[in-house]
Amino acid sequence: MITFEGVTKQYPDGTVAVDDLHLTVPTGNTTxxxxxxxxxxxxxxxxxxxxxxxxxxxxxxxxxDVRGQDPPVLRRSIGYVIQQAGLFxxxxxxxxxxxxxxxxxxxxxxxxxxxxxxLELVGLEPEHARRYPHQLxxxxxxxxxxxxxxxxxxxxxxxxxxxSAVDPVVRAGLQDELLRLQAELHKTIVFVTHDIDEAVxxxxxxxxxxxxxxxxxxxxxxxxxxxxxDDFVESFVGYDRGVRRLSFFPARHLRLRTxxxxxxxxxxxxxxxxxxxxxxxxxxxxxxxxxxLGWVSADALDAAExxxxxDSLELVGYGHVFTVSTDSLRAAxxxxxLSPAGxxxxxxxxxxxxxxxxQTELGAAIWSVGGDDEPPARDRAAAAGGAHE
Amino acid sequence: MSEAAxxxxxxxLWGWAVESWTWGWANLDDPVGxxxxxxxxxxxxxxxxxLAAAVPLGLLSVRYRFLYPPVLTGVNTLYAVPSxxxxxxxxxxxxxxxxxxxxxxxxxxxxxxxxxxxxxxTQVPDHVRQAAVAMxxxxxxxLLLVELPVALPVIIAGLRVASVATISMxxxxxxVGLGGLGGLITDGFNRDFAAPVVVGIVLSVLLAFAADxxxxxxxxxxxxxxxxxxxxxxxxxxAADRAARAATAPRPAGPQPEESP
Amino acid sequence: MNVVAAxxxxxxxxxxxxxxxxxxxxxxxxxxxxxxxxxxxALLAVPLGLLTGHTGRxxxxxxxxxxxxxxxxxxxxxxxxxxxxxxxxxPVLVALVALAVPPILVNTYEGVRGVDPRLxxxxxxxxxxxxxxxxxxxxxxxxxxxxxxxxxxAIQVVATATIAxxxxxxxxxxxxxxxQRQQLIEQILGGAVLVVALALAVTALxxxxxxxxxxxxxxxxxxxxxx
Numbered sequence: 026m027i028t029f030e031g032v033t034k035q036y037p038d039g040t041v042a043v044d045d046l047h048l049t050v051p052t053g054n055t056t057x058x059x060x061x062x063x064x065x066x067x068x069x070x071x072x073x074x075x076x077x078x079x080x081x082x083x084x085x086x087x088x089x090d091v092r093g094q095d096p097p098v099l100r101r102s103i104g105y106v107i108q109q110a111g112l113f114x115x116x117x118x119x120x121x122x123x124x125x126x127x128x129x130x131x132x133x134x135x136x137x138x139x140x141x142x143x144l145e146l147v148g149l150e151p152e153h154a155r156r157y158p159h160q161l162x163x164x165x166x167x168x169x170x171x172x173x174x175x176x177x178x179x180x181x182x183x184x185x186x187x188x189s190a191v192d193p194v195v196r197a198g199l200q201d202e203l204l205r206l207q208a209e210l211h212k213t214i215v216f217v218t219h220d221i222d223e224a225v226x227x228x229x230x231x232x233x234x235x236x237x238x239x240x241x242x243x244x245x246x247x248x249x250x251x252x253x254x255d256d257f258v259e260s261f262v263g264y265d266r267g268v269r270r271l272s273f274f275p276a277r278h279l280r281l282r283t284x285x286x287x288x289x290x291x292x293x294x295x296x297x298x299x300x301x302x303x304x305x306x307x308x309x310x311x312x313x314x315x316x317x318l319g320w321v322s323a324d325a326l327d328a329a330e331x332x333x334x335x336d337s338l339e340l341v342g343y344g345h346v347f348t349v350s351t352d353s354l355r356a357a358x359x360x361x362x363l364s365p366a367g368x369x370x371x372x373x374x375x376x377x378x379x380x381x382x383x384q385t386e387l388g389a390a391i392w393s394v395g396g397d398d399e400p401p402a403r404d405r406a407a408a409a410g411g412a413h414e
Numbered sequence: 415m416s417e418a419a420x421x422x423x424x425x426x427l428w429g430w431a432v433e434s435w436t437w438g439w440a441n442l443d444d445p446v447g448x449x450x451x452x453x454x455x456x457x458x459x460x461x462x463x464x465l466a467a468a469v470p471l472g473l474l475s476v477r478y479r480f481l482y483p484p485v486l487t488g489v490n491t492l493y494a495v496p497s498x499x500x501x502x503x504x505x506x507x508x509x510x511x512x513x514x515x516x517x518x519x520x521x522x523x524x525x526x527x528x529x530x531x532x533x534x535x536t537q538v539p540d541h542v543r544q545a546a547v548a549m550x551x552x553x554x555x556x557l558l559l560v561e562l563p564v565a566l567p568v569i570i571a572g573l574r575v576a577s578v579a580t581i582s583m584x585x586x587x588x589x590v591g592l593g594g595l596g597g598l599i600t601d602g603f604n605r606d607f608a609a610p611v612v613v614g615i616v617l618s619v620l621l622a623f624a625a626d627x628x629x630x631x632x633x634x635x636x637x638x639x640x641x642x643x644x645x646x647x648x649x650x651x652x653a654a655d656r657a658a659r660a661a662t663a664p665r666p667a668g669p670q671p672e673e674s675p
Numbered sequence: 676m677n678v679v680a681a682x683x684x685x686x687x688x689x690x691x692x693x694x695x696x697x698x699x700x701x702x703x704x705x706x707x708x709x710x711x712x713x714x715x716x717a718l719l720a721v722p723l724g725l726l727t728g729h730t731g732r733x734x735x736x737x738x739x740x741x742x743x744x745x746x747x748x749x750x751x752x753x754x755x756x757x758x759x760x761x762x763x764x765x766p767v768l769v770a771l772v773a774l775a776v777p778p779i780l781v782n783t784y785e786g787v788r789g790v791d792p793r794l795x796x797x798x799x800x801x802x803x804x805x806x807x808x809x810x811x812x813x814x815x816x817x818x819x820x821x822x823x824x825x826x827x828x829a830i831q832v833v834a835t836a837t838i839a840x841x842x843x844x845x846x847x848x849x850x851x852x853x854x855q856r857q858q859l860i861e862q863i864l865g866g867a868v869l870v871v872a873l874a875l876a877v878t879a880l881x882x883x884x885x886x887x888x889x890x891x892x893x894x895x896x897x898x899x900x901x902x
Contacts, residue, residue: 076800101802111797115815115890125801157892173801183800494830494874496837498848499867502855578745585748589841596750603754603842611758615751622746 281380453594464523472531530572534565724783782824786817
């Protein structure tokens with residue numbers, strides 16, 4: 026656990042970078058410091074490994090004041106990842122990764138073995154070991170940066186806008202990779218970014234800093250989106266926070282309708298009768314394997330000859346589906362909005378149809394989470410799936 | 415205090431300083447003043463001719479990239495020829511005319527400047543060049559109004575190094591009877607008398623500093639956008655300073671040919 | 676054309692290759708003065724450049740010192756030291772060291788100074804101490820510039836060591852000075868050719884050195900990298 030106790034950093038010229046910061050970073054969690062430039066988020070991060078010395082207050086790691094330790098020794102026990110990786114251009118990828126182990130006095134062969142393990146861990150091919158940083162792409166460099174920080178297996182990882190210099194697609198991949206690593210390694214991560222979406226995607230909790238280095242709010246991503254503490258936080262998280270917050274609620278609690286499903290071998294007459302009985306304007310046609318084929322409207326059924334099979338009619342595309350077990354309400358809502366029928370198709374993991382849900386029914390579900398009740402335990406996969414479309 | 419002062423006064427170096435000052439002052443009209451003038455003239459002429467030759471050569475090397483490696487090898491080799499030998503070799507042709515000193519020194523200036531001209535011109539950002547083309551600048555206008563001004567700080571940086579080197583090297587020409595202040599140095603050597611040597615060195619150094627300072631002022635006047643106080647220009651200004659200090663001699667631009675893959 | 680022939684003939688005469696005034700002996704003297712002066716200069720300027728570049732302190736002073744040394748007329752320094760201490764190797768060394776220190780000092784300083792601050796930050800952030808940052812990061816990254824400074828100095832020293840002959844000391848300059856006295860153009864030229872050849876050999880030596888000591892990752896700069 027890392028704690029900031031009234032930490033202040035004032036520069037000799039009077040500028041206050043961080044102002045009386047109180048913050049607790051729980052062990053094994055990812056805490057994201059987010060804010061615009063001048064909010065002191067990087068300064069706060071750099072005070073943890075004493076790259077910057079506070080002018081007031083105290084920072085402890087697991088109860089020990091960081092100032093009680095020799096800075097180089099302290100830093101070797103803390104992983105450090107910076108923007109554009111900061112890889113040493115004169116060293117091979119393997120030597121870069123082995124930097125801290127070598128500083129700690131590991132033997133060459135042990136450090137090299139470790140470097141190869143880490144390459145694999147961050148998803149790079151072993152033949153990258155002998156390359157030089159300039160021979161790698163930006164995303165690969167950043168992966169090496171993470172591997173280098175993890176080399177000596179430090180319990181704490183400091184990440185200063187590590188993914189900000191790569192393009193959005195690569196960045197999303199790196200973020201997913203970090204989530205995967207963290208699920209496996211459970212490091213105590215302090216992550217600095219100016220991108221609120223990145224913060225929401227990666228953070229177990231988010232600390233929003235305002236210009237002048239004052240803490241505006243600390244909360245879980247879901248609470249931050251549900252209840253911004255003030256106008257500053259609200260404008261910072263963005264006004265579409267309501268929709269974004271839906272990514273924290275799983276779709277599996279939705280009530281899916283199965284009665285509107287008809288199979289391709291049924292006739293237009295049968296289906297038309299069903300539509301009239303249910304009072305439904307749309308029916309979902311599935312094939313023999315229960316895979317979705319498309320929507321058919323009640324009007325089209327009325328107009329069609331009664332004996333025609335449904336698969337001989339022209340169907341309306343079903344848009345994209347959501348996976349009931351893993352997707353969030355946000356994905357379900359998105360599928361419904363994009364569907365010409367105004368209904369979302371929920372599928373099982375194997376792609377077979379579980380049922381359909383209309384916008385109105387989604388609305389009721391969303392309404393029920395709009396209240397103050399905590400969402401069910403945070404669903405990582407749902408959040409990840411919702412934040413990067 | 416007084417003891418220390420007396421000790422300093424007794425020191426031989428102090429004696430030299432006093433003696434040199436007295437001698438220099440007494441001989442200001444002849445020969446110190448005229449030799450200083452000659453030194454200045456020889457330096458200025460060499461630098462001017464070297465610059466006049468380096469700019470077109472640099473331009474050609476940028477325009478036709480294949481010319482640059484041989485040009486670079488040429489100027490680097492030239493730079494390694496001892497000045498003494500050049501002076502002696504020119505003697506039969508130019509006799510004791512100022513050209514005997516000026517031509518070799520101009521060649522050294524050329525050797526120092528060509529890489530700087532090429533570096534300066536090639537570091538004009540591509541988007542600047544493109545913008546100039548897009549606005550309809552022809553090649554000559556583009557050169558005069560965009561590329562040369564942007565390259566100016568690096569060229570002047572080279573000019574500063576070249577002028578300091580030239581001014582200190584003029585003295586060698588005194589061995590063929592033409593060295594400006596170097597005349598004081600050979601005179602002192604022949605008479606086993608230090609005062610003229612000291613005066614010659616001090617004036618030569620001062621002249622070099624004055625030329626360097628003058629070029630700094632010239633650069634400030636010519637490139638107002640790169641002034642230290644103009645915040646956005648700070649980086650470039652610092653880069654130019656760095657180039658000024660690092661550009662000590664002809665040097666390869668970028669990776670050397672033998673290391674290229 | 677007959678000048679070339681005359682020089683070739685000068686080189687061809689066996690007596691020019693023998694004795695204490697022969698080409699091998701003069702060349703050895705020249706290499707000795709130059710090498711010693713370069714070694715002394717490097718011992719002086721490299722540590723000073725590393726220190727000022729690493730700490731960022733005293734940089735202005737070091738650069739000013741280098742600028743001052745660069746403005747000194749070599750022949751004046753040589754003469755003055757001869758007048759003070761008498762003839763010998765020392766005056767030649769003093770003059771050549773004053774010549775060689777500026778490029779070594781300035782390039783070493785700028786090389787260390789110019790290391791990307793982000794790399795220094797990363798090095799410190801991973802727990803390198805000052806000395807480790809210097810030796811494992813700054814020096815390897817500054818190595819191309821340090822070598823460039825040494826090479827520049829070496830070439831200047833080799834070319835300028837000829838003036839040792841002016842105060843009656845050996846070296847290849849003797850061919851030039853004596854050739855002038857005896858009005859032997861081919862001997863002046865011969866001396867100059869030898870000096871240039873030595874300078875080219877120095878250049879080749881440094882190219883080799885560069886291959887040996889500059890890290891492979893630095894030899895092919897990434898596209899768009901700052902020089």
